[in-house]
Amino acid sequence: MNGETTEETSVRYEGWGVAVASGVGVFVSFASLFVYTFGIFLKPLADEFGWSRETISAGFGIAAMTVAVCSPPIGYLLDRLSPRQIIVPCLTVFGCAFASLALLTPHVWHLYATCLILGIVGNGTAQMAYSRAVSSWFQRRRGAAFAVVLSGGAIGAMVLPPLAESLIEHIGWRGACVVLGVMVLVIGIPMVASRVRERPSEETHIGNPAAGATVGEALSSHAFWILVIVLFCSSIAQNGALTHMDALLTDRGVTTAGGALALSAMGGASLVGRLATGWLLDRFFA
Numbered sequence: 001m002n003g004e005t006t007e008e009t010s011v012r013y014e015g016w017g018v019a020v021a022s023g024v025g026v027f028v029s030f031a032s033l034f035v036y037t038f039g040i041f042l043k044p045l046a047d048e049f050g051w052s053r054e055t056i057s058a059g060f061g062i063a064a065m066t067v068a069v070c071s072p073p074i075g076y077l078l079d080r081l082s083p084r085q086i087i088v089p090c091l092t093v094f095g096c097a098f099a100s101l102a103l104l105t106p107h108v109w110h111l112y113a114t115c116l117i118l119g120i121v122g123n124g125t126a127q128m129a130y131s132r133a134v135s136s137w138f139q140r141r142r143g144a145a146f147a148v149v150l151s152g153g154a155i156g157a158m159v160l161p162p163l164a165e166s167l168i169e170h171i172g173w174r175g176a177c178v179v180l181g182v183m184v185l186v187i188g189i190p191m192v193a194s195r196v197r198e199r200p201s202e203e204t205h206i207g208n209p210a211a212g213a214t215v216g217e218a219l220s221s222h223a224f225w226i227l228v229i230v231l232f233c234s235s236i237a238q239n240g241a242l243t244h245m246d247a248l249l250t251d252r253g254v255t256t257a258g259g260a261l262a263l264s265a266m267g268g269a270s271l272v273g274r275l276a277t278g279w280l281l282d283r284f285f286a
Contacts (some may be wrong), residue, residue: 003109008141019145021195022130025087025150028188030094030122033180034063035239036263037164039246041101044173049106052094053247059115060243063100064235066119074124083133083196090124091188097180102174113150125188127153140282147278154274159265161246165260242266 007013024030038060044099045056077086097117104110123129130149138145160180167176218224254262 026152063119073245095184154271
């Protein structure tokens with residue numbers, strides 16, 4: 001075992017600080033804040049503007065599809081710029097755009113336009129953006145490090161739905177949007193700007209991009225398309241359920257707090273699963 005992998009077993013290793021800071025960034029990211037609170041805002045928006053749930057949830061679909069379209073360009077930039085140069089601007093736009101939902105008008109295109117903006121910067125705030133920085137610090141404990149990053153999203157799933165529900169109850173849905181959007185700016189940006197960076201050495205664990213597969217080679221790989229299909233199907237199932245779960249439960253007599261708690265329970269299960277999977281990945285082939 002070399003010195004680098006020995007360092008990774010120490011809690012004082014600087015890479016763990018980068019992983020924890022990345023987890024905090026993911027906590028306030030598109031994959032956490034927008035995905036897990038959108039359903040909480042579904043009924044308040046329907047009550048305010050008289051929009052159907054189908055009309056409102058189309059906004060989520062627009063954001064999700066925009067994330068898909070914009071992810072390759074963001075990945076391209078992450079291969080050429082430092083993670084902070086991508087994450088900080090994306091978090092800034094994301095936080096401001098989410099807070100601006102407080103200014104929604106009865107014109108549904110306003111919702112759709114805001115969701116489009118959220119989708120454009122979405123993966124610049126989520127796990128993908130942090131993976132390059134974190135992977136440069138780890139070899140032997142890379143699975144556990146990624147689990148720490150992903151845990152930010154799971155903790156967000158536990159905390160943010162009840163928080164959004166409580167804010168809506170006490171200050172209204174417009175106030176809730178402002179508070180959650182400002183939270184992105186106050187928590188995410190300082191943490192990323194001060195702690196998230198690649199390992200300061202000439203030879204990072206990511207290696208030279210030219211040494212890996214080309215885009216064409218990846219697109220012709222069976223493994224690549226298996227991953228795409230699995231993620232595509234799981235995303236449809238998960239996001240479809242998350243978007244409507246709170247509304248469906250409250251329709252059947254569950255309290256709004258109970259609906260938010262159901263989302264939190266999913267987050268708790270996800271937290272356990274992500275940490276356990278990270279531990280296993282460091283010991284077995286993926």
